[in-house]
Amino acid sequence: MQRAKQTERRADVAVIGGGVIGITTAICLELRGYSTAIYTAKIPFRDEPSPEFATPYAAASIKPASVTMSRQQRALAISQEIFGFLADTGSMGVRQQPHFVLHEEDHSDPEYADTVSGFCRISEIEQYPHRPNANAVFGWRFNAYFAELPVYIARCYALYESLGGVVHERSLTRETCRNLPSDVLVNCAGIGSQEIFDDQRPWMIHVGHQVLVDGLPLIRTDSGDLFSYNYTPHPDAVADGFAGEVYAYPRMDTLVLGGSRLPVALEDDWDGHIPGVSRSVGDVEVPARIVTINDELLDSYTGISIETGNLAGRYGFRPVRDPDGDGVRIERESLDGRPVIHNCGHGGAGVTLSWGSAVKACELVTEVADPAPTPLSVSREFTFARRLATRIRSDYDFGR
Numbered sequence: 281m282q283r284a285k286q287t288e289r290r291a292d293v294a295v296i297g298g299g300v301i302g303i304t305t306a307i308c309l310e311l312r313g314y315s316t317a318i319y320t321a322k323i324p325f326r327d328e329p330s331p332e333f334a335t336p337y338a339a340a341s342i343k344p345a346s347v348t349m350s351r352q353q354r355a356l357a358i359s360q361e362i363f364g365f366l367a368d369t370g371s372m373g374v375r376q377q378p379h380f381v382l383h384e385e386d387h388s389d390p391e392y393a394d395t396v397s398g399f400c401r402i403s404e405i406e407q408y409p410h411r412p413n414a415n416a417v418f419g420w421r422f423n424a425y426f427a428e429l430p431v432y433i434a435r436c437y438a439l440y441e442s443l444g445g446v447v448h449e450r451s452l453t454r455e456t457c458r459n460l461p462s463d464v465l466v467n468c469a470g471i472g473s474q475e476i477f478d479d480q481r482p483w484m485i486h487v488g489h490q491v492l493v494d495g496l497p498l499i500r501t502d503s504g505d506l507f508s509y510n511y512t513p514h515p516d517a518v519a520d521g522f523a524g525e526v527y528a529y530p531r532m533d534t535l536v537l538g539g540s541r542l543p544v545a546l547e548d549d550w551d552g553h554i555p556g557v558s559r560s561v562g563d564v565e566v567p568a569r570i571v572t573i574n575d576e577l578l579d580s581y582t583g584i585s586i587e588t589g590n591l592a593g594r595y596g597f598r599p600v601r602d603p604d605g606d607g608v609r610i611e612r613e614s615l616d617g618r619p620v621i622h623n624c625g626h627g628g629a630g631v632t633l634s635w636g637s638a639v640k641a642c643e644l645v646t647e648v649a650d651p652a653p654t655p656l657s658v659s660r661e662f663t664f665a666r667r668l669a670t671r672i673r674s675d676y677d678f679g680r
């Protein structure tokens with residue numbers, strides 16, 4: 281990946297932030313015909329992760345998730361379609377795999393049943409991961425897109441740079457933001473937005489713990505497919521005072537286990553408290569159930585014991601904006617007379633909603649600046665980008 285060292289050229293649009301939202305938005309803008317530059321303090325999977333830099337923690341399933349967002353179903357539909365397109369290229373680190381949503385209490389069908397592919401209710405408990413002591417398991421399965429995130433993000437950066445995008449790795453302040461050489465600013469700085477731009481709405485974080493397990497075979501169904509799941513034990517069955525789901529997602533080099541979702545106001549420093557029983561994994565304290573329940577599930581279903589792998593614990597912050605109001609911030613305002621488009625605050629669904637949000641943010645940019653009518657130039661490696669550009673330019677009307 282080449283980092284810009286040359287004198288900064290003026291771009292139509294400066295994208296602030298290089299997480300999944302920033303890189304997706306920047307690609308979308310390039311495909312629409314804008315010249316862009318990304319300004320970012322950190323690049324995922326290249327720079328050291330830190331809890332407030334969310335992208336490296338995403339599991340990263342593309343499936344409906346609990347976040348508040350205007351026209352969320354539209355954003356999800358666009359994202360799913362583009363992830364489907366990227367999966368078809370076979371070169372972007374995106375695949376489709378069976379995903380199971382399992383509960384020990386009965387649940388009615390989810391709202392998204394009609395918007396995901398291959399949705400069906402499960403009936404035979406033995407055919408799915410379950411705790412051996414569970415009396416019953418209810419739920420559904422569908423085919424979810426899944427981004428092999430370290431590969432996917434690296435491929436996105438390569439695509440972006442092949443389209444002509446430039447990356448400046450630098451931390452910005454309110455002041456330095458004002459001097460960026462561009463006609464439009466697009467704010468994709470995640471939690472960092474709060475240090476740069478004003479927002480009347482409240483922000484919070486949802487702390488998420490994970491355990492990464494290396495050295496295990498890939499988890500597969502009986503028919504050989506990689507699979508993932510979310511599993512919610514009966515609240516009375518797990519006597520550790522910490523109810524809620526656990527999950528497992530296989531990456532090629534590691535198994536990602538979660539989860540927790542601890543709400544903390546942004547202005548409060550998280551004190552590290554974990555409700556219920558915790559254990560130390562590596563140097564990090566995590567809810568013990570991430571290991572114990574996932575171990576029961578995987579051992580009974582695949583015969584794989586988590587404890588035989590190399591375990592590393594960690595936690596990251598989901599950037600949640602205005603959870604009881606507008607939610608995700610995709611809107612236009614102006615800073616010293618220059619248009620600013622915000623695209624931030626995606627909570628636990630930044631990967632899932634990335635393409636839909638990028639399309640929406642691009643629409644807001646088109647309201648204030650015209651793209652150059654120059655033909656798209658792409659390297660042979662990314663010829664599929666021409667078809668993607670055609671779709672993004674003509675097919676996706678996000679609407680209001």
Ligand SMILES: Cc1cc2nc3c(=O)[nH]c(=O)nc-3n(C[C@H](O)[C@H](O)[C@H](O)COP(=O)(O)OP(=O)(O)OC[C@H]3O[C@@H](n4cnc5c(N)ncnc54)[C@H](O)[C@@H]3O)c2cc1C
Binds near residue numbers: 595598
């Ligand atoms: C444990 C966990 C599991 C998750 N699982 C999933 C999942 O399965 N599916 C899913 O869709 N989502 C998931 N998420 C949520 C997802 O990670 C976030 O929604 C998403 O990464 C947000 O992306 P972002 O680009 O807005 O923010 P970030 O990834 O935080 O990126 C912000 C960018 O802005 C830059 N920046 C910030 N401040 C400045 C500044 N002052 N100057 C310059 N640059 C700056 C940063 O360097 C960074 O590049 C999960 C999150 C966690 C914590």
